[in-house]
Amino acid sequence: MTLARDGGTPVRDTPFPTFADASGRTFGPEEVAALADVVGRGTLWRVGGVEVAALEREFAAFLGLPHAVASTSGTAALHLAVAAVDPEPGDEVVVPPITDFGTVIAVLAAGAVPVFADVDPVTGCLTPETVEAAITDRTRAVIVVHLFGGPAPVDGIARICRARNVTVIEDCAQAYLTESQGLAGLTDSRGLAGTRGDIGCFSLQQSKHITAGDGGLTVTADPHLAGRMRLFADKGWPRDTNERTHLFLGFNYRMTELVGAVARVQLTRLTGVVDARRAVARRLNDGLDGLPGLTTPTLDGHSFWLYPLVVDPAVLGTNREFGAALVAEGLPVTPGYLDRPVHLVPALTERRTFGTSGFPLTSPPASRDMRYARGDCPVAERMIDETLLVVACNERFTDTDVADLVEGITKVHAAFTTN
Numbered sequence: 392m393t394l395a396r397d398g399g400t401p402v403r404d405t406p407f408p409t410f411a412d413a414s415g416r417t418f419g420p421e422e423v424a425a426l427a428d429v430v431g432r433g434t435l436w437r438v439g440g441v442e443v444a445a446l447e448r449e450f451a452a453f454l455g456l457p458h459a460v461a462s463t464s465g466t467a468a469l470h471l472a473v474a475a476v477d478p479e480p481g482d483e484v485v486v487p488p489i490t491d492f493g494t495v496i497a498v499l500a501a502g503a504v505p506v507f508a509d510v511d512p513v514t515g516c517l518t519p520e521t522v523e524a525a526i527t528d529r530t531r532a533v534i535v536v537h538l539f540g541g542p543a544p545v546d547g548i549a550r551i552c553r554a555r556n557v558t559v560i561e562d563c564a565q566a567y568l569t570e571s572q573g574l575a576g577l578t579d580s581r582g583l584a585g586t587r588g589d590i591g592c593f594s595l596q597q598s599k600h601i602t603a604g605d606g607g608l609t610v611t612a613d614p615h616l617a618g619r620m621r622l623f624a625d626k627g628w629p630r631d632t633n634e635r636t637h638l639f640l641g642f643n644y645r646m647t648e649l650v651g652a653v654a655r656v657q658l659t660r661l662t663g664v665v666d667a668r669r670a671v672a673r674r675l676n677d678g679l680d681g682l683p684g685l686t687t688p689t690l691d692g693h694s695f696w697l698y699p700l701v702v703d704p705a706v707l708g709t710n711r712e713f714g715a716a717l718v719a720e721g722l723p724v725t726p727g728y729l730d731r732p733v734h735l736v737p738a739l740t741e742r743r744t745f746g747t748s749g750f751p752l753t754s755p756p757a758s759r760d761m762r763y764a765r766g767d768c769p770v771a772e773r774m775i776d777e778t779l780l781v782v783a784c785n786e787r788f789t790d791t792d793v794a795d796l797v798e799g800i801t802k803v804h805a806a807f808t809t810n
């Protein structure tokens with residue numbers, strides 16, 4: 392069959408459901424009613440409101456933790472986490488190179504230095520070995536990203552960190568209901584991503600499993616960290632004392648009641664959304680497992696924010712070549728996921744942080760002059776340039792959508808392996 396790339400008929404000529412609009416989002420009249428209630432009450436900010444406070448209680452209970460603090464985005468949720476650790480300027484936070492830049496923004500905004508550790512070549516997640524090699528006596532925290540919803544080995548990383556007094560922050564922006572590696576199938580919610588480290592961070596941005604447009608949630612079992620996060624998200628202002636004072640530098644990251652109300656309804660839909668995405672992924676694996684040169688994701692514990700494939704360039708050409716042929720067939724595929732790993736974005740390579748100071752990447756305050764360059768994380772760089780291919784995953788995909796994905800990938804695979 393002639394590939395669409397070469398003038399053939401594409402497998403698919405209509406759009407797939409997408410997170411960008413109602414076609415791929417799970418909303419109902421309950422969200423509308425919740426918004427109307429808030430407007431009717433007239434309290435649209437969280438101070439004196441009921442929705443955000445209830446969301447915090449409900450989300451914490453959902454994960455089996457005592458504390459959740461709401462904020463305005465996943466990036467803010469991560470900023471709360473790093474700020475709660477309270478690093479000295481130039482202290483280090485270990486991060487992975489395959490993630491949204493929000494992970495790194497949180498570190499820089501707290502005056503700390505991102506130190507990149509390399510990743511596993513199939514999952515794209517940090518490993519205990521790469522984290523251990525990146526830890527120095529200036530390391531205060533590690534941010535473990537459960538990439539695409541796949542479980543990073545957070546327990547192994549936490550063992551290394553606890554021995555060195557390093558805080559483990561889980562970035563779960565892509566990982567609602569992800570189950571920790573080795574614990575899949577546990578009914579105890581303590582196995583969920585976000586509960587294995589010291590702090591877990593979630594996003595309610597448009598593309599996530601559940602959304603209120605934008606928003607963030609940070610969870611912890613530690614009352615001291617929770618107290619700092621709560622103050623940090625509200626200008627350092629201890630409102631419960633009735634004093635108008637500011638105990639330390641904080642920001643206004645307050646979630647509004649409108650966002651809180653929608654997020655509460657979305658939370659009731661989360662289990663259904665993740666179950667549906669897991670069913671899509673299972674059927675994709677059934678259709679694609681065993682194709683030479685293509686590695687499908689392990690289902691255990693994965694919550695499939697996206698469906699990642701790894702191609703062997705020796706068999707299929709690079710992800711960019713193979714992926715371009717899939718896109719031509721009308722499939723929602725992004726070769727490489729990112730244009731470049733985050734250690735290579737200009738904000739870091741050209742130190743565009745605070746004016747022309749280079750702060751905090753200069754020494755002092757950093758222990759060494761921080762330079763970010765190609766070659767720092769060869770596994771991640773190869774994944775993005777040559778092997779990683781992400782396929783959209785959505786709870787609204789129909790049987791036809793899944794069948795078209797399998798047909799398109801199989802068609803391109805056949806053409807690339809017989810030429």
Ligand SMILES: Cc1ncc(COP(=O)(O)O)c(C=O)c1O
Nearest residue numbers: 464465466491493494564594596
């Ligand atoms: C892994 C990861 N971390 C952090 C973020 C930042 O979240 P937000 O876009 O809500 O600020 C995102 C989402 O974009 C993400 O996918």
